[in-house]
Amino acid sequence: MKPPSFRYSSPATVPDAVALLVEHAEEDARVLAGGQSLVPLMNFRLAHPGFLVDLRRVPGLDSIRMDGDVLVLGAMVRQSAAERSAEVRVAAPLLAEALGHVAHPPIRNSGTVVGSIAHADPAAELPTVALAMDAEMTAVGPQGERRIPAAEFFQGPFTTALASDEILTEVRLPPFAGGHAFVEFARTHGNFAVVGVAALVAVTDGRVTRAAIAASGVGPTPVRMTAAEEALGGAVPDSAAIGAAVDAGTAGLQPAGDLQGSAATRIDIARAVLRDAIERAAERAQDRR
Amino acid sequence: MTAVERPAAPPVRTHKADRRWVGKSIRKVEDPKFLRGRGGYIADLVRPGMLHAAVLRSPMPHARIVSIDTGAAEAAPGVHLVVTGARAAELTGPLPDFGPDPTKHTWRCLAAEKVRYVGEGVAVVVADNRYLAEDALELIDVEYEALPPVTDPEAALQPGAAMVHEALGSNLAYARQFDFGDVERDFAEADVVVRDRLRWHRSGGQPLETVGAIADFDPATERLTVHTNSLSFTSYMFMAAGALGVPMNKLDVHQVPAGGSFGSKLFVTKPFVIAGMCSRLLGRPVVYLEDRVDNISNCDHHGSDRVYDVELAVMRDGTMRSITIDTVDDYGAYIQFGVGHHGNALAQVTGPYTINSVRYRVRAALTNKNQQGAYRGFGSEVNNWMLEQMVDKAARELGMDPVEIRRRNFIPPASFPYFIPSGNVYDSGNYAAVLDKTLELADYDHWRAEQARAREEGRYIGIGVISAQERSVFSATEFWFWFDEPNAPVTSSPESVTLGVDATGTITATLYSCAFWGNSPETMVAQLVAEEFDVDPHSVSIIYHGTAGGLPATGPGGSRTTVMLAGAVEGASAKIKAKARKAAAHLLEVDPDDLEWTEGGFQVRGVPGQRKGLDEIAAMLHMFKHSFPEEVESGLEESKVFDHPYTTMPSADRSDLGVFYPFMGNACHVPVVEVDIETGRVSFLAYAAVHDCGTLVNPRSLAGHILGGTTQGIGTALYEEFVYDEEGQLITSSFLDYTIPTAAEMPEMTIGHIETPSPYTPHGIKGGGEGGRMMAPAAINAAVNDALAPLGVRVTELPMTPDRLRAAIRAAGQVSSAAR
Amino acid sequence: MTDLHPISLTVNGREYTLAVEPRRLLVDVLRDDLGLTGTHIGCEHGVCGTCTVLLDGASIRSCITLAVQADGAEIRTVEGLADGAVLHPLQEEFWNKQGLQCGYCTPGMLLRACELLEQTPDPTAEQVREGIASNLCRCTGYAYIVEAVLAAAPRMRERTPAQTPTETTGAQA
Ligand SMILES: Cc1cc2nc3c(=O)[nH]c(=O)nc-3n(C[C@H](O)[C@H](O)[C@H](O)COP(=O)(O)OP(=O)(O)OC[C@H]3O[C@@H](n4cnc5c(N)ncnc54)[C@H](O)[C@@H]3O)c2cc1C
Ligand code: FES
Numbered sequence A: 001m002k003p004p005s006f007r008y009s010s011p012a013t014v015p016d017a018v019a020l021l022v023e024h025a026e027e028d029a030r031v032l033a034g035g036q037s038l039v040p041l042m043n044f045r046l047a048h049p050g051f052l053v054d055l056r057r058v059p060g061l062d063s064i065r066m067d068g069d070v071l072v073l074g075a076m077v078r079q080s081a082a083e084r085s086a087e088v089r090v091a092a093p094l095l096a097e098a099l100g101h102v103a104h105p106p107i108r109n110s111g112t113v114v115g116s117i118a119h120a121d122p123a124a125e126l127p128t129v130a131l132a133m134d135a136e137m138t139a140v141g142p143q144g145e146r147r148i149p150a151a152e153f154f155q156g157p158f159t160t161a162l163a164s165d166e167i168l169t170e171v172r173l174p175p176f177a178g179g180h181a182f183v184e185f186a187r188t189h190g191n192f193a194v195v196g197v198a199a200l201v202a203v204t205d206g207r208v209t210r211a212a213i214a215a216s217g218v219g220p221t222p223v224r225m226t227a228a229e230e231a232l233g234g235a236v237p238d239s240a241a242i243g244a245a246v247d248a249g250t251a252g253l254q255p256a257g258d259l260q261g262s263a264a265t266r267i268d269i270a271r272a273v274l275r276d277a278i279e280r281a282a283e284r285a286q287d288r289r
Numbered sequence B: 001m002t003a004v005e006r007p008a009a010p011p012v013r014t015h016k017a018d019r020r021w022v023g024k025s026i027r028k029v030e031d032p033k034f035l036r037g038r039g040g041y042i043a044d045l046v047r048p049g050m051l052h053a054a055v056l057r058s059p060m061p062h063a064r065i066v067s068i069d070t071g072a073a074e075a076a077p078g079v080h081l082v083v084t085g086a087r088a089a090e091l092t093g094p095l096p097d098f099g100p101d102p103t104k105h106t107w108r109c110l111a112a113e114k115v116r117y118v119g120e121g122v123a124v125v126v127a128d129n130r131y132l133a134e135d136a137l138e139l140i141d142v143e144y145e146a147l148p149p150v151t152d153p154e155a156a157l158q159p160g161a162a163m164v165h166e167a168l169g170s171n172l173a174y175a176r177q178f179d180f181g182d183v184e185r186d187f188a189e190a191d192v193v194v195r196d197r198l199r200w201h202r203s204g205g206q207p208l209e210t211v212g213a214i215a216d217f218d219p220a221t222e223r224l225t226v227h228t229n230s231l232s233f234t235s236y237m238f239m240a241a242g243a244l245g246v247p248m249n250k251l252d253v254h255q256v257p258a259g260g261s262f263g264s265k266l267f268v269t270k271p272f273v274i275a276g277m278c279s280r281l282l283g284r285p286v287v288y289l290e291d292r293v294d295n296i297s298n299c300d301h302h303g304s305d306r307v308y309d310v311e312l313a314v315m316r317d318g319t320m321r322s323i324t325i326d327t328v329d330d331y332g333a334y335i336q337f338g339v340g341h342h343g344n345a346l347a348q349v350t351g352p353y354t355i356n357s358v359r360y361r362v363r364a365a366l367t368n369k370n371q372q373g374a375y376r377g378f379g380s381e382v383n384n385w386m387l388e389q390m391v392d393k394a395a396r397e398l399g400m401d402p403v404e405i406r407r408r409n410f411i412p413p414a415s416f417p418y419f420i421p422s423g424n425v426y427d428s429g430n431y432a433a434v435l436d437k438t439l440e441l442a443d444y445d446h447w448r449a450e451q452a453r454a455r456e457e458g459r460y461i462g463i464g465v466i467s468a469q470e471r472s473v474f475s476a477t478e479f480w481f482w483f484d485e486p487n488a489p490v491t492s493s494p495e496s497v498t499l500g501v502d503a504t505g506t507i508t509a510t511l512y513s514c515a516f517w518g519n520s521p522e523t524m525v526a527q528l529v530a531e532e533f534d535v536d537p538h539s540v541s542i543i544y545h546g547t548a549g550g551l552p553a554t555g556p557g558g559s560r561t562t563v564m565l566a567g568a569v570e571g572a573s574a575k576i577k578a579k580a581r582k583a584a585a586h587l588l589e590v591d592p593d594d595l596e597w598t599e600g601g602f603q604v605r606g607v608p609g610q611r612k613g614l615d616e617i618a619a620m621l622h623m624f625k626h627s628f629p630e631e632v633e634s635g636l637e638e639s640k641v642f643d644h645p646y647t648t649m650p651s652a653d654r655s656d657l658g659v660f661y662p663f664m665g666n667a668c669h670v671p672v673v674e675v676d677i678e679t680g681r682v683s684f685l686a687y688a689a690v691h692d693c694g695t696l697v698n699p700r701s702l703a704g705h706i707l708g709g710t711t712q713g714i715g716t717a718l719y720e721e722f723v724y725d726e727e728g729q730l731i732t733s734s735f736l737d738y739t740i741p742t743a744a745e746m747p748e749m750t751i752g753h754i755e756t757p758s759p760y761t762p763h764g765i766k767g768g769g770e771g772g773r774m775m776a777p778a779a780i781n782a783a784v785n786d787a788l789a790p791l792g793v794r795v796t797e798l799p800m801t802p803d804r805l806r807a808a809i810r811a812a813g814q815v816s817s818a819a820r
Numbered sequence C: 001m002t003d004l005h006p007i008s009l010t011v012n013g014r015e016y017t018l019a020v021e022p023r024r025l026l027v028d029v030l031r032d033d034l035g036l037t038g039t040h041i042g043c044e045h046g047v048c049g050t051c052t053v054l055l056d057g058a059s060i061r062s063c064i065t066l067a068v069q070a071d072g073a074e075i076r077t078v079e080g081l082a083d084g085a086v087l088h089p090l091q092e093e094f095w096n097k098q099g100l101q102c103g104y105c106t107p108g109m110l111l112r113a114c115e116l117l118e119q120t121p122d123p124t125a126e127q128v129r130e131g132i133a134s135n136l137c138r139c140t141g142y143a144y145i146v147e148a149v150l151a152a153a154p155r156m157r158e159r160t161p162a163q164t165p166t167e168t169t170g171a172q173a
């Protein structure tokens, strides 16, 4: 299991990197971030990029910063760096919690937050978080820079709105004043989740004022559970209201069955995970006030 | 029961009570090199200039190979050789196969005319390095003509099923029914017949190191030197030589330590033959190291894959009278070890219980899956699970306590040696003592109370209690008695050790097979030698002999290593001591009979001052031969070839299979689990296990094997399965899909030991390397069933994945609830 | 042949400059080019952890890391743990507690445990269990590995910098 041959460059600027992607488009040029998804795929010879553009030497891409109240993570911020970052814990505790579920520390030491979003594995945690948080992805291509909202970004399994000559330079996470929870069900510790739920719940005077919920493992992309969010809106987050939100959120889901679970089992698990996530987020929302 | 005339048992031994080294948990002598990353595994022996092989694998479960175009691959950079399966079939003979009629299901290192499972090799490329070899694999063009895949073992036996091997005329590789005792009568007299259908899916050893071989053919001498992490490298050498067409005296196989085996590296002839074939063609050393996908899809370690229909005849008081077992075993496309896996089951078919009679029907089905090999337990773990499932079901139907029904049926300590209906003997045991100790360690009553409390809160806690057997030291009759007219006599599966005391008095032990795989043959031998000669075990040097010029040996398997090595060490030590005694007597000018062995030397009985240490004796024998009478030879080195110590032949009609697995351990496992009925997740609250493997040589190392085996058993029970879908695709071909438990899934385990010595082995040792995995699947299944009993759910299929558990719970009417 | 890329690596305190094909995996460069065969290969897809090494002090999977990605890094492998004849406390405790059977996972486990104890010098058993869950062991059932790491923790806390082999301080800091 060795990767196929390719050519390689580690440019010093984003424009240079974009230029390389354009120049080697015919060879299926690809961006290399941590390599924790791409290199295994190449080892299996499931991916044959002819050219890799490694972002590791572009200065500044490993920065974690605040742009006003928006948390901005550069393309080369390793998952473990984000996990340890005090800024992330304060500005996006949902992300911090989810990171603890992404693979294992040795993989998080290499893998990047943005790389996981770009990879768009339907079972992955971080795309789900991005969707729940209404994140924006900054893409730079030959035509310049654009921002892509998470709701438009994930288009299918391993398929995103990013063009093949574009680079994601950062992910932008707006604030959410309320409680958060990332809950997942995985077969073993560190394994990809069968189902994962990212929940944000704001509570004022005992009632839910805003909820943002997304789930992995129940569709070809992370799914925003708007029906559950609506069911919670204005409600006292007690078990009846949460139960109703779970019913609403999982009604009509049609996950594909696979090795990890039939469609029916995935829905069973999604119900339990969704309930736990909403409960915990609501509890934390109460605590926050 | 009709009285069977039985050959005499070996003499009963008395074991010395004051042991100095046997029984001590010393640090293992093997470990320092591994701790420093200097293990010397097969991949570590690769040197610059060696060529690397990679194998093209079939993506088709069942297809005729219409054509293979290797032109582009041959022209690719760095490529030295491409060999297709058809060409390999001209260059090599079939791989060794102990099944019936091997010519009707010919097994080769690469598929020749058709492929029979996903992952079967169709061609091999040899190149300067593995990267280039894999590049070339992508350039090989194979045209297949798809054939209908056969994936279900029972459907495979239906008329009209597509045939995996046309020459066989069906997919039934073996079928036989044995009756041991009067089954009809016992069933007629029974109060209740408990029936069930059970399904055990295939999982495998999955050692972290794959299989590899480095073959170096020297065209000048026509000698083939092979290094490989095969464990039984001595005993299969003649078969590999046959497959390669190399004269046996031109083949030298060398041991290397294996990074885990668990049965998966017993023979492993494919990499050996592929590397050997390529090296012979090229006249250069060729390395073939499987990668993980090679290993998962084309290895020798897919384990048992059985469907059972079982009936257990019981009396109302819980006494078990008889059992009929009807099993179909999915052997995959080939059949390497015959149905020896069922010999393993028959060795302990009635468990620790006094069951009168047994009917055992086995059918071996061939399907489009990787062939079965060996996995820790070798089929006896499946029998344990089946039997304990039935005992629990009987307890439920009779309204009995699971502990009580077991106690009632235990073979009492006074009845040993005890012959079970199949003819095998249990040498010794104390099953109630093991059970009692386990219940105590498990804090059983506390957990029963917890369980009651949890049920009131709507939580599902379950406690499993199983008591089962752990056979050790197989005799090759278990591969042999299947045939009325076996085509060769039966081997005694010997093991050999040479002990040498050099001129300075330090001791070297030479082993001839039994390569290291994570068991501790070196530590065992060092402790046994230390016990014999009163030396520090860490001062004993251990080396492995290659096959050329080696003594007879068999290798590990069936938990035989320690007992067999102990026999060989004992024999060689006795010879050394006999010679040393004579020499000391001569030097001290006393009668040899007046000497006694004490503290590392011979001393005149009762006269501590008058003695010769082993070092002094050895120095004299090595260097000063003229100080001794004419007949004394220089040196102090002796060997012992130790044959299987207790085998008896089966009866001609096979109504009695004779003694073939005589040293019988026993264990009790009590896991406490909680089942989350919403998600089907099983988690452990506690886990206690007590094993009785006779006298322990290194208790901590045995406990380590119990822990490791139990972890694999947890995998078998909850996580691990080689899944082939209905189209015959293997959908668990990597570690991403084949789920191996991590440290986080492990229960906090409490391990205990009982030591009931064997009357027939040195020190009373029994084998114990496989025990954990022989118990855990049964125990965890029992615990899950106990947890789900209030829902009326009983799980009869392993592994108990969340999907399977949820399906069972849904079927029982438990729809998932959102609100708490 | 594809173009070669110059890289420099500091491995166990020793500097190497090499020219590698970009596709070469770090584990292969360590094993084949530098002869450091203590880093093992188990799966080559990132799951098992047998190939774990420390890169600038952080554990990584060398089987899914390209050597070019490690250019300029300090790498520590199992060969850099012992100080000559003196075993590292973790090695010593793995031996004492029988934290290994076949030894194949051991180098990776040792390095992962090293990182764990540097980040969490006084861990609970639970933290160790979770921490080493990144690395598979097929032999031991993990229990004695957990015991070994717990036993090594106080010994590592007590180690003064002077006792640390100077060659390896870089990766250890
Ligand atoms: C054993 C194992 C277990 C894992 N378990 C999990 C898990 O439980 N949950 C989980 O979410 N992930 C898991 N992962 C994946 C891991 O999180 C990866 O690190 C992550 O998905 C990809 O990040 P990366 O930086 O390594 O990206 P890379 O592998 O470098 O790239 C991945 C893909 O994204 C593209 N890409 C990366 N960065 C950019 C960019 N800035 N612009 C444009 N395209 C880009 C690449 O071209 C490539 O196609 C696991 C990985 C392994 C090996
Ligand atoms: S070999 Fe690198 S993780 Fe398995």
Ligand code: FES
Binding pocket: B208, B259, B260, B518, C099, C100, C101, C102, C103, C104, C105, C106, C136, C137, C138, C139, C140
């Ligand atoms: S000791 Fe063998 S894999 Fe861990």
